[in-house]
Amino acid sequence: MxxxxxxxxxxxxxxxxxxxxxxxxRVRMGxxxxxxxxxxxxIIxxxxxxxxxxxxxxxxxxxxxIINLPEELETDKVHQYGKNGFRLYRLPTPRAGEVIGILGPNGIGKTTTISILAGLEIPNLGEYDSKPSWDKVLSKFSGTELYNYLEKLSKGQIKTSLKPQYVDKLPKVHKGKVQDLLEKSGQPDKIKELITDLELEKTLERNIDELSGGELQRVAIAAAIAKDADIYFFDEPSSYLDIYQRLKVAKIIQKLSEGTGKMVIVIEHDLAVLDFLASTVHLMYGSEGAYGVVVQPRPVRNAINTYLSGFMKEENIRFRDWQITFESHPPREEWESEELISFDALEKKFEKFHLRTAPGIVHKGETVGVVGPNGIGKTTFVKMLAGVLEPTKGKVHAKVKVSYKPQYIKPEFEGTVKELFYTKLGERFEHPFFKSEIERPLGIKTLYEKDVNTLSGGELQRVSISLALSSEADMYLIDEPSAYLDSNQRMEAAKTVRRVMEKRGRSALIVDHDMYFIDLVSDSIMVFHGEPAVFGVGEGPFDMREGMNKFLKEVGITFRRDTDTNRPRINKLGSVKDREQKESGEYYYTGS
Ligand code: SF4
Ligand code: SF4
Incomplete structure (x- = not known):
């Protein structure tokens, strides 16, 4: 086909x-x-x-x-957006009492899948010219595991609740105070419990448009859970949340399904969180904007291992030409390159916030992963390094020019992506280094003709990372680059950052909360802790082993290693492995 x-x-x-x-x-032949x-x-x-x-x-x-697909897929077509439009093949099966994950690249129909299962869209089974009908859908799915679910959905007998992907758009849809939004969402007792569990007390009297991304995410999750529903959908629940909040949200979502008979479907690109949260995962493969196929569910461990390998054996589908690998022992290399910047113990006092950091050194070519809760002073620290903020105490030795990609990015440019790049980069836009090391791996070229205002969250993220990495600077601060990127794009972004730093002899500080991403991108780790919005303490950069141990001790979790792939997996709290690793002080690396 x-x-x-x-x-x-x-x-x-x-x-x-x-x-x-x-x-x-063929046209030439008439x-x-x-x-x-x-x-x-x-029209083709x-x-x-x-x-x-x-x-x-x-x-x-x-x-x-133009893509050749196996013939048997034709009978599995669920939806098609017009002639020569995107098509979706097969659907996941929700199961009572289980968290089902969906894992796959952006642009291959995950959101369409959720829209169909949430009853927001009736699938047209590929007959895009006629009005879709539930009768046809039910006859198509007759005798399958999904039939009962779809039948009830068609009769309005399934109550659904959806946490949408782009929480940044929430202020456009909901006006007013957080308290009012939550009160409208569900039962008072349930809301009270969620406010405590998700630490939303301080946001209640604030307007929705005053919230940070992390706060918007938690409010959206609370509103979705508060609703009385039979099935809950969470489209990327961990964006903008720090690791503490990700784990907390994962536990709350698990509790929603455990022993309640409720169904839960989650789309998540943070693989450590998905591994911890879901019991079963449907992988999806396809081609961006062209087609997407939902494959049979696998147990979560098997699904993530398959995803990392880039090859689905049962389906005989290769969806990536390289494997993503992890080391169970820390990198041993000592930094031999020149020092880029060193700093004394620094202190910065604001009226309501106080930051202290230990002395440290960043080398040329080094990528430092910066970890810790939100609102703990990570950006303040970098601003002191960049000379934008004067420390109250202590000194930064050397002046460095910093290129900064902020955590929250807005499409503030009238024109196309290409015009934006020309405006910001000038001649550097045509430079072979930009073309081979940034444009190609981050897949920017296909975005050039798009209006900046129409970019999706993931596209805007790739454009912003590219612009930040292409700017002339000594040090690059990239704040939460993984938000809205799919797992593949995260791995590509990690490789790109490392390559650019190594080849150009520059340094990067990467603030992120996705542990797989931090593992792949970092040469060393800087750890922040304290009380968000009150005081922060920064230490490092440390080598990977010391940094990961310090950080995970703060979080209170340990990682074991998958026996087949070496990838880190979060241990169950209080399990034998968790206790043993805590006793030996090895929170992350298990090899010597
Ligand atoms: S692939 Fe394109 S150029 Fe070739 S026959 Fe089909 S429509 Fe024509
Ligand atoms: S942009 Fe490409 S697909 Fe569209 S009309 Fe031109 S050649 Fe054809």
Missing amino acids: RIAVLLRDRCQPKKCAHECIKYCP EETIVVGEKGRP SETLCAGCGICVHKCPFEAIK
């Missing part, structure tokens, strides 16, 4: 010469394989197309995908 997909957000018929049509050999449709966009006939791929290569904006 061959599918021809037009990525409408990339197709620019006014800026091209319709190369797709001009060079199609067939109507590609014709001009609405607004000058091409999948029956006439010979699959030569010429249009794919000739289109200057990479707007066409």
Whole structure:
């Protein structure tokens, strides 16, 4: 089976010469394989197309995908967005009393999947020209495990609750105070409990548009859980939360399903959190904007190991040409490169916040992972290094120029992504280093013709990381780069940051809460602790073993190693392994 997909957000018929049509050999032979449709966009006939791929290569904006798929998928089509549009194959099966995870790249239909299971969209089974009907859907799924669920859903007998992906958009939908929003969401007793569990007391009297990303996330989670529902959907619940909050949220979500008969479905890209939270995971594969396939559920350990390997053996599908690997013993290398910056014990006092940091050194080429709770002074510390803030006590030795990617990014540019890059980078935009080390691995090229204002959260994140890494600086501070990136993109971003620092002899401080990402990106670790918004203490950079031990001791968790892949897995609190590792002081690395 061959599918021809037009990525409408990339197709620019006014800026091209319709190369797709001009060079199609079938069109040249007089067939109507590609014709001009609405607004000058091409319409491709999948029956006439010979699959030569010429249009794919000739289109200057990479707007066409021609893909061969196994024939058997055709009967599993669940939804299609128009002719030459995206299509989704198969659906996950919700199960009572279980947290089911969905894991896969961005842009392959995870949100569509949730919309269908939440009853927000009736699947058209690929018949995009006619009105979708539940009768057809039920007859298609008759005899399957999903039938009962879909039947009840079609009759309005399933109550659903959804925590949406982009919590930053919450202030546009809800106005007023947090307290009012929560009161409207569910039973007073339940809300009271959630306010305590999610530490929302201090936000109640504030307006929604005054909240930080982490606060918005917790309010959205509380509102979703407070609702009385049969099935709960959480679309990326850990974005903007620190590791303490991620674990807390994971436990609350687990409790929601345990012994209650409730169904829970979670989309999550933080693999350590997903591993801890879900019991079963549906992997998804596909091609961004073209198609997505939901595969049979696997136990969570097996699903994540398969995901890291890049190959699904049972389905014979390779979805990444490299494996993601972890070391069970810490890197041994001593820093031999020159020092970039050193600092004394620093102190900064504000009216309501007080930060103290121990003396330290950052070397050229070093990437320092910065870990700790939100609101603990990590950004204040970097501003002191950059000379933007004067320490109340202590001195920073050397002046460094800092390039900064903030935690919360807003699309504040009128124009296309390409125009944004030209404006910010000038000639550097054409430099081979930018093209090979930043543009290609972060997949920016396909975004160039898009308006900055229309970018998704993940696209905006990739653009912001690219801009920060391309700026001329001695030190790069990248604050929460993993937010809205899928697991694959996180690994690519980690490799990109390390390569850029090593090759250019610069240094990076990476603030993030995804432990797999921190493991892959860091040469050393800086640990912050204290009481958020009251006082913070910063120590390091330490080598990986010492840094991870100090940090995880603060959090109170240990990681064991997966026997097949060496990847870190959070130990159950109080388990034999947890107690043994705490006694020996080895919270993260188990090898010597
Ligand atoms: S698919 Fe490419 S070549 Fe064809 S009209 Fe769109 S932008 Fe132009
Ligand atoms: S793949 Fe080849 S035959 Fe098919 S539409 Fe493109 S150019 Fe024409």
